[in-house]
Amino acid sequence: MQDQVSKIVSFHERSTASVESLARSREDNSGLSIKEVMSIVKESGAAPGTKEFFIASELFTKKAEREMFMTLDTPQERFEWLTMKHFVKYGH
Template sequence: MEEVVACGADYDSNEHFIASELFVKKEQREMFMILPNNAVKFNWLSRKYKAKYGN
């Protein structure tokens, strides 16, 4: 979760919330970690949140 904050997802953000749900699965953690930079990581989390909650 330190990497989540480092990519710009504040503790009270939608991106941090979705990461806390996704990262119980090893595969999701690994996918996030191989993304090339913080901007891509943040955007990936944003898209995951929007895909699940439609916001």
């Protein structure tokens, strides 16, 4: 019985290590932190209190949204994109 318990414990430890490894591999390694992207949001003309700043604060908790925003080349393109995202979500 002790041998079976040892096998179960060993299996559990391997499973836990595997899950932890998978979780680490899915972490955001892009270097684009929320704080860094929100700084770029401000540089694009979206000041705190504006609808563009607000939508950015909602969107950029998601890595894919931050990455998409950063593909845009100019501050104007970024500002216009934020304006459109706000319009699509809220209709005004």
